[in-house]
Amino acid sequence: MNRRGFFRLLLASGSAALLDGLPGRRSWAKPPPGPAALPDLVAVKDGSPVQMFEAGIEALGGMKRFVKKGTLVLVKPNIGWDKTPIEGADTNPDLVGRVVRAAYDAGAREVAVCDHSVETEKSCYERSGIEKAVRDNQGVMHTASRRSDYRKVPVPGGKVLKEVEVHRLYLDSDVVINVPILKSHGGGRMTASLKNLMGVVWDRSYWHRHGLHQAIAEFPLVRKPDLNVVDAYIVMMENGPRGVSSEDLLLKRMQVLSPDPVLADTACARMLDMKPEDVSYLPLAQALGLGSMDLAKRSIRRISVAG
Amino acid sequence: MxxxxxxxxxxxxxxxxxxxxxxxxxxxxxxxxxxxxxxxxxxxxxxxxxxxxxxxxxxxxxxxxxxxxxxxxxxxxxxxxxxxxxxxxxxxxxxxxxxxxxxxxxxxxxxxxxxxxxxxxxxxxxxxxxxxxxxxxxxxxxxxxxxxxxxxxxxxxxxxxxxxxxxxxxxxxxxxxxxxxxxxxxxxxxxxxxxxxxxxxxxxxxxxxxxxxxxxxxxxxxxxxxxxxxxxxxxxxxxxxxxxxxSPGRRADAAGAPPAGGEGRKRLLRSALLWFTGSLWAGMFRTIGAQAAPPVLSTVVPPGGRSGSRFAERCVACQTCVSVCPTGVLVPCGLQRGSPGVAAVRLDFMKSYCSYECNACLAVCPSRAISYYPLEVKKTIKIGSSALDTKLCIPYADKKDCAACHEVCPTGAVEMVKRERIFAPELRKDYCIGCGSCQKACPTQPVKAIVVLPQEIHSFAFNPKQHGPGAARRRLRIAAAKKTEFPF
Structure with missing residues (x-):
């Protein structure tokens, strides 16, 4: 790691700890009182993805808490698949568009959106509806299929990942907003906040070869997303992450928002009827100090927007 | 002008x-x-x-x-x-x-x-x-x-x-x-x-x-x-x-003077002879070509090709399909044995995969070597079948989770089955269409643990949208998961 990267990490983790009321490593047993007693996690249900996001981000202290004036913001949805929004494989486009607009409303200078798609990028961006939603909200779609956009950075404290090639926007943006969609996953058991970050990495094959769970757990050591908004409106309960038929899907109409990706994913594992401990990368990430799996001890705000 | x-x-x-x-x-x-x-x-x-x-x-x-x-x-x-x-x-x-x-x-x-x-x-x-x-x-x-x-x-x-x-x-x-x-x-x-x-x-x-x-x-x-x-x-x-x-009619050709009777007959005879020799040579080439063609192709040909030999008999190697293929999986063949013809096309799954949501090449073939099928039909055309080598496959050989193949399979032909503490892939061949997504995604090097083998005569796979693997079991699980309250 170069000096600049180190300071950036220090700054990011420091500010994250201050702002989120997130304690340092191994000391989350007793939650310290947050600045304004903001919840660690907000769970919203019974609304459209946009309604749920609006209610959720307000309960989390508003977008201004995460996005400062004049900043470059990366919104990272899941655009991995050449599928329509109704098939529940990619993040809901309306939600992505709303997050982009919220970031601009909070004063962002530019909101960039990209994902290293599994299938052909052009068709994924198009069919998922995300490209249009982002453009309609003045966001900027970036390609993630060119290797020249990726930079090799060290992973401090990584065992499986010593170095990783990361998309420049993930490294250079002032704020990263992770907007995954909740799905079951054959290899990772589930995909939500942590697994979604594989979409800013060039060589995913290496992760599969050398230990998928350990790699997923270690990657946020490079940088943790500032906010995670997990789309659980349509949830792929089985055959994920691609899905085979509509029978894999369940209309859950939920959303989970949290600055802590491990906490958000723990709640999401429950939604998929899984034991969070069975999702091996969650305990591994917790042990690396990237977040907490203890839903009982963290403050959770549950909202229903049905009206 | x-x-x-x-x-x-x-x-x-x-x-x-x-x-x-x-x-x-x-x-x-x-x-x-x-x-x-x-x-x-x-x-x-x-x-x-x-x-x-x-x-x-x-x-x-x-x-x-x-x-x-x-x-x-x-x-x-x-x-x-x-x-x-x-x-x-x-x-x-x-x-x-x-x-x-x-x-x-x-x-x-x-x-x-x-x-x-x-x-x-x-x-x-x-x-x-x-x-x-x-x-x-x-x-x-x-x-x-x-x-x-x-x-x-x-x-x-x-x-x-x-x-x-x-x-x-x-x-x-x-x-x-x-x-x-x-x-x-x-x-x-x-x-x-x-x-x-x-x-x-x-x-x-x-x-x-x-x-x-x-x-x-x-x-x-x-x-x-x-x-x-x-x-x-x-x-x-x-x-x-x-x-x-x-034109004034048959009596005068463009050169001006009408040919004399004998001249005309000579010309007619010469053309007939040329047509005959040309066809004879064509027949000869055809026979030689048929004998030189390999009985079974060792390459995967595009969906709509219907069978390897049918495709080989029709492909005129114009490369239009190669140019419209969005994933780049279609490549011109070389001279190797088992290819459908010099410069004809095949699918190269080491390079890319055949997109599930695409039937571009089926719509552009000028010689109908690739027959047209609507996208929903093309999605079930089986052009090959994947085969798994458990000696190389990471969950079997290294006892680690991977599922790169399962992740990309569009039809649910690769199912993850629990083995001790991890999940390992098992193939449901009735659903496999041979699109090569799994071979492209497989992380093992230098030999892929999962590869697609060509199927000489194409057939139809089960439609996962109608009867997916384990559909009944899945319905039960989903019914059980239908709760309106947060599970945490």
Whole structure:
């Protein structure tokens, strides 16, 4: 790691700890009182993805808490698949568009959106509806299929990942907003906040070869997303992450928002009827100090927007 | 004036041909442009396969009977490229007057190509300008690093060399020597209703000869076998002596004097002999080709190809499908054993995969080697079957979670099954369509643990949308998960 990267990490983790009321490593047993007693996690249900996001981000202290004036913001949805929004494989486009607009409303200078798609990028961006939603909200779609956009950075404290090639926007943006969609996953058991970050990495094959769970757990050591908004409106309960038929899907109409990706994913594992401990990368990430799996001890705000 | 119109129109059709090849104008434009070319388009007719575009092809064949080779002069992109090369290589005044191929040679080559087409062999594509042009355009794909350099690019390169270099010695040499379509149109033009002809008051000033881009006028006499009916001469004549006129009928040909009875019979006999020899050679090539073809292909051919051998008998190697493939999985074949033909295409799953949501190549094939199926049908066409090597597969060999193949499988053919503490892939072959997503995604190196083996005769896989693997079990689980409260 170069000096600049180190300071950036220090700054990011420091500010994250201050702002989120997130304690340092191994000391989350007793939650310290947050600045304004903001919840660690907000769970919203019974609304459209946009309604749920609006209610959720307000309960989390508003977008201004995460996005400062004049900043470059990366919104990272899941655009991995050449599928329509109704098939529940990619993040809901309306939600992505709303997050982009919220970031601009909070004063962002530019909101960039990209994902290293599994299938052909052009068709994924198009069919998922995300490209249009982002453009309609003045966001900027970036390609993630060119290797020249990726930079090799060290992973401090990584065992499986010593170095990783990361998309420049993930490294250079002032704020990263992770907007995954909740799905079951054959290899990772589930995909939500942590697994979604594989979409800013060039060589995913290496992760599969050398230990998928350990790699997923270690990657946020490079940088943790500032906010995670997990789309659980349509949830792929089985055959994920691609899905085979509509029978894999369940209309859950939920959303989970949290600055802590491990906490958000723990709640999401429950939604998929899984034991969070069975999702091996969650305990591994917790042990690396990237977040907490203890839903009982963290403050959770549950909202229903049905009206 | 006419020269300028001709230049603009042929430049327009040249751009149209590029748009057609790269499918910039959609499938319909490509289908339309393909249908203008009798050579690959009539191939389905020999198999009594009658696509609706055949009507357009028939109309195109009637055109030379009315006004001659307007296609050659105004539409043909290969003609445009030759005219361009002629302008660049030698200004009209200093061009050497090399001879074009003899009419006998041309008739023989036409008979050969037509014979191959009628005998259901795709080998006519070596002569045909349309297929060669496609291969020449595929050089752009190679330059953009989209397709590998192979026999297709080599053939395209040599075609471009002929188009570029020959006009320095004789303009439109390819049209007047090798092109079977050109010879066919010349044959029809001899019987056309309107023809360029010279009136009595011609004083042999040579203005028309100087204007002729096909070099077919000599001292007021037009060579009917080389004339491409471009009409540039009619604008050049100061007296208006040369022009497009209703033909007087069979009694006088364009050369002026009607042939004597004996001369006519001799000519008829010679053509018959040439047609016979051409067809004989075609039959010979066909027989040799059939014997040289491997009994079972070792390559995967596109969905819609129906079977390896069916595809091999139809593919004219024009590379249009390679250019429209969005994932780049279609590549031209090499000379290796087991490929459907020199420069024909195959799917390379080490390079890419066949997209589930795409049937682009099915809509553009000019020879119907790839039959068209709607996307929903194409999604169930089985072109191969995946095979798993558990000695290499990471969950089996290293006892680690991976699921890269399961992740990308569009049909649920790779199911993850619990083995001790991890999940390992198991194949449900009834659902596998052989799209190669798993082979492309498999992280093992250098040999992939999961590969797609070709299926000689394509079939249909189970439709996962109708009866997915373990559907009943899944329904139960989903019903159990239907809770409205947060589970935490």
């Amino acid at each position: 006419i020269a300028r119109i001709r230049l603009q129109l042929s430049a327009f059709f040249f751009l149209l041909s590029l748009a057609s090849f790269f499918a910039w104008g959609g499938d319909r434009l490509t289908a339309f442009f393909n249908a203008l070319h009798p050579f690959p388009s009539l191939a389905p007719l020999a198999r009594f396969d009658l696509p609706p575009t055949l009507l357009l092809t028939a109309a195109v064949l009637l055109l030379p009977l009315l006004v001659g080779r307007l296609y050659c002069s105004y539409v043909c992109p290969a003609g445009f490229l030759q005219d361009l090369a002629a302008r660049l290589t030698g200004p009209w005044k200093i061009r050497p007057r090399a001879a074009a191929g003899s009419w006998s040679l041309r008739l023989f080559l036409l008979a050969l190509a037509a014979g191959l087409l009628a005998l259901r062999s795709p080998a006519f594509h070596y002569l045909d300008h349309f297929c060669n042009l496609g291969r020449a355009y595929s050089l752009l794909l190679v330059l953009l690093d989209y397709a590998p350099f192979g026999p297709a690019a080599l053939l395209g390169l040599s075609f471009m060399a002929v188009l570029g270099a020959a006009p320095a010695f004789r303009p439109r040499w390819f049209c007047g020597t090798l092109c079977p379509t050109g010879t066919l149109y010349a044959l029809l033009q001899k019987r056309s209703l309107w023809k360029v002809s010279v009136r009595e008051d011609c004083d042999s000033c040579g203005a028309c000869a100087a204007a002729c881009p096909a070099l077919c006028i000599d001292r007021g006499r037009i060579d009917p076998e080389l004339c491409i009916q471009c009409l540039e001469c009619t604008g050049a004549c100061p007296r208006g002596a040369i022009g497009l006129r209703r």
